[in-house]
Amino acid sequence: MTKHFEKLALTRRGFVVGTGATAIAVMFGTASGTGEAEAAASQTIGTWIKIGDDGIVTLISPVSEMGQGTKTAVPLMLAEDLDADWSKVRVVQAGASNKLYGNPKFNHQQQTVGSYSVTGYYLTMRLAGAQARQVLLANAAETLKVPVAELTTEPGMVVHAKSKRKIGYGEIAKTAKVPDPLPQVTKADLKPASQFRLIGKDTPRVDVPSKVNGTAEYGMDVQLPGMLYGSIRYPEVQHEKVLTVDDSEAKKVPGVVKIVTLPVGVGVIANTVEGAMRAKEALKVTWSKTAPGQTYTQDRVLADYRTIAADWSKPGITMVKKGDADAALKGAAKVLTAEYYSEHVSHVCMEPLNATAWVQGDKVQVWSGNQAPAVMQILASIAAGTKPDNVTVNTMLLGGGFGRRSDGDDVMHATMLAKAADGHPVKLIWNRSDDMMNDKFRPLTVQRLEIGLDAKGDIVGWRHRIVNETYLGRVLPPPVFKAIGMHDVVSGGGGEMNYAVGNHRVEWARAARGVDVGAWRGIAAGYTKFAIETLIDELAANKKMDPLQYRLSLLKDDPRSAAVVQAVADMAKWTEKRPDGRALGLAYSDALNSHTAAVVEVSVDDKTGAIKVHHVWAAVDAGMAVQPKNIEAQMRGAMTFGLGAALREQIHIENGVVQERNFDTYQVMRMSDVPEMTVKVISNANEPTGIGEAGVPVVAPAIANAVAKLTGKRLRHLPMTPDRVKQALG
Amino acid sequence: MSSFTFTINGKSTTVTAEADTPLLWVVREHLKLTGTKFGCGAGLCGACTVHLDGKAVRSCQTQVSEVKGRKVTTIEGLSANADHPLQKAWVAEQVPQCGYCQSGQIMQAAELLAKNKNPSREEIVTHMDGNICRCGTYPQIIAAIQTAAKG
Incomplete structure (x- = not known):
């Protein structure tokens, strides 16, 4: 327990619930103040729950809200077992602290990544709520002079049915004392599902009203007294350095305050945003030509990766090892081999990256929409040359994250500018071109799968080799990366599968070629499931089995997976004949610990090669559905993301220069592109699992499988653009 | 720099800016009406859409000089109490x-x-x-x- 927790635990008005590494501080307080005051209190004393004497319950959201709905879902789980009156709950964004707010299932890091929020905080929130409720009950028992066993709760109040007396949480808070010893709770004390008032009831999201009237505050919206604007001219090829700067024209732009050479480019500080952006364009800069990315052209890299993929003697990291796949393949009657390619794709969050920093002496404040506040704290401290404890992070709403807003390059660069801004806060805004050329793309990936079959066509061994650049190797300190065995689940993961395969070997080979890559919604499963699920269809064809029946046979020992696959087949009426020129394709994914299956109905334009998706059906089992309609919305959104990556989105890099710089050349899904989507959420008593990304991986393989059924041609290169389809059709 | 007077959300306002400054930046950063968003700066995404005399326009593609004497409505002015x-x-x-x-x-x-x-x-x-x-x-x-x- 940390020092301030000890102090808090000793006061009569505050106590700490939860056990182990996650301690939840609770305070009884006076009337609730503004959100800012609550946030400040949370940062200084770590208060997670505040029960005000006005009955307002203020809860911390430890996670970042980027549209996935966790600013509602995570506090809601606590409110359920506290039996709080949701109409009196206020949610406040947490400050930066792994210690106070770290995700119990994500190594206690305060990161909103990997679809870990609801699943990671689930038990902690519910137990904390239950324990805090016990404290309220104990106090009410004393006030009402009745045994605690006779008391129950209604939302926001304790009820003594026998005497028909009620006492509100606010009333209790006025005089509440912390009982000694503190009541303890276990899982058995959690509210049974039959009594849920919030979980599973589709509570409206707390952030939605502000998002329809212009008051929602994203990083981009920060306004501070004396604030200046920043813009940075970046090299065309990542990681090149500034050699010479001619700023004579840039200095003439009205509003320019200062031009400063930074380690990452040339910074402009101006008193208007338009001045900063114009001056940036007017700079004449020469750059070094030594970065490894100079030779990066993706066709060349892809050819190179293919060689590495085929050669198992080349070094790699073991990601999955079950049985002896190598021996099984040697003894196989037949080996089916296939290679899969996936191009770089870009995050293109609607809100281009930006951050505001204010350096005052050795103190730094930053404002940013980010997925990892404690990482921002460290990066800003490095940029400002101060200690992380001197940095305050204000996490704003994120205008899209999708994995891009964990890196913190925006925060670091804004802090570099602010350090040169003589005590003024600086808001750094990237334009769309900055955002795309400096993106941390989903890695360009080559995969090779070799499946050993016996005489009956049954799988005896499965080898899967994934070749790409590392994400974790770039963002983790080298000793930390080494300590996890260089097991990069973001770039090289996703090879695991629930199918019954005895001899299974997955290896990831890192092949650095000078372009930064990142975590992109769905991470590795976004391409590994494309390979696995289309190959499963080929194996079914080889065995002359229906792809649905084949999957069910491989999932016979995994009832939850099988149920999801069967459910989506039923939804889509899998066995019913389709109109001429259309076919169905199926795919299943166990990524993010959730069970997801999709069926798509497609047609192909023979002349143009364009694939049209007419309908998508999806079923998902992510355990207990905390916010079922939000899960549906996440599925639709993630599948739309998946459609883009399946059909259209790709970044071209020529000699290190990113070619796509805006939505004209980098085309994402628009309203007219989106097919009808039918989603079924299967809820059960299992602990909730990841949902923000679960819809991505199934889309591309389902489409490829449908195209194969329709045309007999297997597509193995993402995205499946009209050109590639035409080429495949011959 | 020049001065431009126009009506925004029913109120007359005057800003001083370069004539070709995008209305987007005038609205967001000069007038602090941050509900209007910057997405692409090229009229490709629609995040910056406002009404100019009742017609939807991309504020990133509209220069401040074009709105002189005209009526601009942003999300903040669409309705009195977010009740459109x-x-x-x-x-x-x-x-x-x-x-x-x-x-x-x-x-x-x-x-x-x-x-x-x-x-x-x-x-x-x-x-x-x-x-x-x-x-x-x-x-x-x-x-x-x-x-x-x-x-």
Whole structure:
């Protein structure tokens, strides 16, 4: 327990619930103040729950809200077992602290990544709520002079049915004392599902009203007294350095305050945003030509990766090892081999990256929409040359994250500018071109799968080799990366599968070629499931089995997976004949610990090669559905993301220069592109699992499988653009 | 630098800026009406959509000199209490995810409903296709426009 927790635990008005590494501080307080005051209190004393004497319950959201709905879902789980009156709950964004707010299932890091929020905080929130409720009950028992066993709760109040007396949480808070010893709770004390008032009831999201009237505050919206604007001219090829700067024209732009050479480019500080952006364009800069990315052209890299993929003697990291796949393949009657390619794709969050920093002496404040506040704290401290404890992070709403807003390059660069801004806060805004050329793309990936079959066509061994650049190797300190065995689940993961395969070997080979890559919604499963699920269809064809029946046979020992696959087949009426020129394709994914299956109905334009998706059906089992309609919305959104990556989105890099710089050349899904989507959420008593990304991986393989059924041609290169389809059709 | 006077959300205002400054930056950073969003700076995404004399325009492609003496409406001025039928429908249908594009979506949709009280699905899609939502809330946007049209 940390020092301030000890102090808090000793006061009569505050106590700490939860056990182990996650301690939840609770305070009884006076009337609730503004959100800012609550946030400040949370940062200084770590208060997670505040029960005000006005009955307002203020809860911390430890996670970042980027549209996935966790600013509602995570506090809601606590409110359920506290039996709080949701109409009196206020949610406040947490400050930066792994210690106070770290995700119990994500190594206690305060990161909103990997679809870990609801699943990671689930038990902690519910137990904390239950324990805090016990404290309220104990106090009410004393006030009402009745045994605690006779008391129950209604939302926001304790009820003594026998005497028909009620006492509100606010009333209790006025005089509440912390009982000694503190009541303890276990899982058995959690509210049974039959009594849920919030979980599973589709509570409206707390952030939605502000998002329809212009008051929602994203990083981009920060306004501070004396604030200046920043813009940075970046090299065309990542990681090149500034050699010479001619700023004579840039200095003439009205509003320019200062031009400063930074380690990452040339910074402009101006008193208007338009001045900063114009001056940036007017700079004449020469750059070094030594970065490894100079030779990066993706066709060349892809050819190179293919060689590495085929050669198992080349070094790699073991990601999955079950049985002896190598021996099984040697003894196989037949080996089916296939290679899969996936191009770089870009995050293109609607809100281009930006951050505001204010350096005052050795103190730094930053404002940013980010997925990892404690990482921002460290990066800003490095940029400002101060200690992380001197940095305050204000996490704003994120205008899209999708994995891009964990890196913190925006925060670091804004802090570099602010350090040169003589005590003024600086808001750094990237334009769309900055955002795309400096993106941390989903890695360009080559995969090779070799499946050993016996005489009956049954799988005896499965080898899967994934070749790409590392994400974790770039963002983790080298000793930390080494300590996890260089097991990069973001770039090289996703090879695991629930199918019954005895001899299974997955290896990831890192092949650095000078372009930064990142975590992109769905991470590795976004391409590994494309390979696995289309190959499963080929194996079914080889065995002359229906792809649905084949999957069910491989999932016979995994009832939850099988149920999801069967459910989506039923939804889509899998066995019913389709109109001429259309076919169905199926795919299943166990990524993010959730069970997801999709069926798509497609047609192909023979002349143009364009694939049209007419309908998508999806079923998902992510355990207990905390916010079922939000899960549906996440599925639709993630599948739309998946459609883009399946059909259209790709970044071209020529000699290190990113070619796509805006939505004209980098085309994402628009309203007219989106097919009808039918989603079924299967809820059960299992602990909730990841949902923000679960819809991505199934889309591309389902489409490829449908195209194969329709045309007999297997597509193995993402995205499946009209050109590639035409080429495949011959 | 020159001065430009125009009406924004019913109030007259005067700003000093270069004549070719995008209205987007004038609205967001000079006037601090940050509900209007910067997305692409090239008229490709619709996040910056405002009304100019009642017509939906991309504020990143509109220069401040063009709005002199005219009426600009942003999301903050669409209704008195966030009670435009579209805003109510957006909440009822829980449309926004990240929400960043939604001011632009609502302003674009408001133009449609102002001239077509009962748009078909196809008319909605045609009118809204220039507004990107990276979170993929399109089905909910369509539902909300239909809800608002029903009144």
